[in-house]
Amino acid sequence: MDERPDRGPRSQESPLDLSALSHLRTISTRSGETVATVLLRSFRQEVPQLLDNALQAARAADWRRVAVLAGGMRSACAIVGATKLARRCADLERAASEEKEDRARRLLPVLVREHARAVTWLEATDIDGSAPPKPAARPIRRQRS
Secondary structure (H helix, E strand, C coil), X not given: CCCCCCCHHHHHCCCCCHHHHHCHHHCECCCCCEHHHHHHHHHHHHHHHHHHHHHHHHHCCCHHHHHHHHHHHHHHHXXXXXXXXXXXXXXXXXXXXXXXXXXXXXXXXXXXXXHHXXXXXXXXHCCCCCCCCCCCCCCCCCCCC
């Protein structure tokens, strides 16, 4: 599998499969948030921690832990429709389980970049309505001469 992030025209495509989220946007939790909003927040907050823990485990050559963490990331990515990222997590999980250290070490920074790309896309599109509100435009005052 290619370990480089997408480049060129395809890089503008959504890193998430929006059809995976469409149904989840129709289901509300008791707090009134949609299930999609809750899952995307988890994706934004928990996957970076899992990635950080996997990087630390790789530095310690704890491949079993890397595999377990990659499995957790795979699930978190798949449920929000980040299918490409989920496949890369599965690749890492397999490489770590088989103790293919070089491959696992090459995949980790790719996962970091791909996750950052997905989060950046989420913030730019505000698909789940969780982006910080943009400041209101202030009217321009003309100075009197």
